[in-house]
Amino acid sequence: MNELLQSIRKNAIGLGLFAIVTAGSIGVAQVLTFDQIKENVKIAQAKALHEIVPESDYDNDLLNDTVALAAEGIHAKWNVRLLGPLADDAVAYIARKDGQAHTVILPVTAPDGYTAHINMIVGVRLDGSLAGVRVVNHKETPGLGDKIEVKKDPWILQFEGLSLLNPEPDAWAVKKDGGEFDQFTGATITPRSVVRSVKLALEFFQKHGKELVDSENLTYGN
Secondary structure, three states: OHHHHHHHHHHHHHHHHHHHHHHHHHHHHHHHHHHHHHHHHHHHHHHHHHHHOOHHHOOOOOOOOEEEOOOOHHHOOOOHHHHOOOOOOOEEEEEEEOOEEEEEEEEEEEOOOOOOOEEEEEEEEOOOOEEEEEEEEOOOOOOOHHHHOOOOOHHHHHHOOOEOOEOOHHHOOEHHHOOOEOOEOOEOHHHHHHHHHHHHHHHHHHHHHHHHOOHHHOOOOO
C-alpha cells in the first residue's frame, strides 16, 4: 500500500513539474514572439497604407504625420468607439501633397468577426469618399472569411469611391440583410462585420474630420 501511495505521489509530482515547465515554455514563447507579431502587423499596415495612398500621391512623411486617437487626453471628446476597440497607441495618418491634406487613413477594428476582431485601415478623402479599405490582421476562416484579404479576393476593392450617401445609408449592408454588398458563399458574418465597420468609420470622419486636419483644407461633398 505504501509503495502504491509513493508511486502515485511521484507521478503527481512529475505531472505537476511537467505542467509548470510546459506553461513556462508557452509563456516565454509568447513573450519572445509578441514583439515580432506586433512588428509584422506594422509592416502589413505600412504596405496597406501605400495600397490606399500610393507613394506618388503624397510628399509628406506619411508614417509619422499622425494624430493620436487615444480615448484620453485632448481627443477624449471624439467618439472613437465608432472605430471599434482600438489600441492605446492608435493613430490616424494624414496624407498631404504640396502641404495640402487630402486623405485621412483611420485604424478600424471590426469587433464582431466570425472568429475574432478584424483589424483594418480605412482611407477617407476630404470630400467624404473612400480612398480604399484594407485588412491588416484577422483570424477568419481560411477559404471562407479570409476573402476579405485583397490577395485572396477583390471583394475589399469595391469600397473605393463610396461614401455615406453612395450607397444610401440603408444599403450599407450585405445583400442578405437587404443591402448592396455581396456576402461570401458560406460566410456572411465576416463581410457583414467589415461593411458595418467601414460605414461607422465614415460616420466618425463625418463627425471629426475637421478636427483631424486643418479646417481650411476640408470640403465636404456627397
